Each structure stands twice: as structure tokens, then as C-alpha cells.
Amino acid sequence: MSQSKENIAVYILCGGKSTRMQEEKGLVDFQGKPFIQWILEAIFPLSSNITLVTKNKAYQKFGFPLISDLQDDKGPVGGIYTALAHSDTQTNLILSCDIPKITTNVLSELITQAKNCKNSICFLTDGLHDYPLIGCYSKSLLPVFAEAVLESRLKLCPLVNEQNPMKLFVYQKNQSALTNINSKAELHSLT
Structure with missing residues (x-):
């Protein structure tokens, strides 16, 4: 097993409201498989330590542990806080x-x-848009996210840019790997 596979925990945030999609985003079908299945298949060669942050029991069928947000309705900041609090x-x-x-x-x-940088957060960018929800977060950030949740500072980009x-x-x-799908229109335009 590679060093990466042993030493990284993966948390997929599945707890959003999916307001624009009007159905549970992770379970939306794309080319015959739910979104979450595509993501799991991309991750599995790199780590088997995968946890889904959601209270939706429909995700149990994928065979990975589910954890609920520690604080409801705190968006991605709350999801990251939950992940970091859970992680070893x-x-x-x-x-x-x-x-x-x-x-x-x-x-x-x-x-x-x-793993090779000293920054506590490393995430992807295409130069125009940042993708902090495709990122690596140090466990040391737990107090930062706990405080943000406590103070309801829930805008993710400003919070991560402060770090x-x-x-x-x-x-x-x-x-194209960065494409996130938030609506039916975006799903229909996906190829």
C-alpha cells in the first residue's frame, strides 16, 4: 500500500441542501452512475479511508461510514469542521x-x-476560480473551523484565504475534472 493510501483521510461533503438541483446532488445520475460513485472510483486508488459527511441514509449503500454534521446548517465550513473533528x-x-x-x-x-508543502490548506484552482472543496486540509485547522462555526462565519473562500x-x-x-454541477441545466450540458 502506498504512503498516500495509508496516511490520508478522505471526507466527501454530501450534506448540502441541493436547492438548485432539487434532489440530493451526490445521488444524481451521470452516465449511468451517481455522482458519488464517480468520485469514489477516482479516490479509491489513493485512499480507502473514506467517510461521507451526511445524515442521509441513502448513502449507506456505498459501503463507507457516514457521519452527521456536528452543527446543522453550517454549509461547507461546518462540513469541514465535522471532518477535521472526526479525523485521526x-x-x-x-x-x-x-x-x-x-x-x-x-x-x-x-x-x-x-504533503510536500508547509501550508495548512492546499486546494485546486484553474486561475479564474478557486476550488476549496477539492482540497487538502491539515488537522491543525480544527480550532479555526470550530471558531468559524461558532461565530457563523460561513463563507468558505474568505475563511480559507485567511489561512x-x-x-x-x-x-x-x-x-474538466473540476466541474461542479449545481443545477439540472448544468447536468444536461455536461459531456
């Missing part, structure tokens, strides 16, 4: 459940860079 590892890969085109290669590069993150640029040939 220093490096934690945090992913949203709406990125069905994510690839093992892109995630492998992210993990490698995160001097490393932003890993994804070149154009791999940028």
Missing part, C-alpha cells in the same frame, strides 16, 4: 459531492503537493 490523520482530502468528472490523476497530484493556502493550478487539459 494530519492530512485530510475534502471533496464536495458534485464533481463527477474528478480524476485519480488530479487528486494524486493534489495530495502529493499538499495562506497553497493554490495548485490545474492546466487546461485537466480542468
